[in-house]
Amino acid sequence: MPVIRVKGRASGTTRTIEVPESDLDELLLFWLRKNGVTIASSCDGEGVCKRCEIQNGWLTCQMTVGLLLRRSPAGEVEVSYL
Ligand code: FES
Numbered sequence: 001m002p003v004i005r006v007k008g009r010a011s012g013t014t015r016t017i018e019v020p021e022s023d024l025d026e027l028l029l030f031w032l033r034k035n036g037v038t039i040a041s042s043c044d045g046e047g048v049c050k051r052c053e054i055q056n057g058w059l060t061c062q063m064t065v066g067l068l069l070r071r072s073p074a075g076e077v078e079v080s081y082l
Pocket of ligand 1: 040041042043044045046047048049050051052053059060061062
């Protein structure tokens, strides 16, 4: 089973979350929140506020979990808060 490793930029804390095959098409923003990771947003996924940005300028509201794993095979996500 693939995993996503969420790293807090400020704390350096890392959390590993397993990704069931059935979750690969979920939007990363909502999947992270579902798994207890706080992601800021003021446009509720419209792609305009940029508050949900992770590394490389990627927006969690504009990519699925599966796309993240294709772009970052190690499954790394850097967030502001963890
Ligand atoms: S939630 Fe606003 S740009 Fe992603």
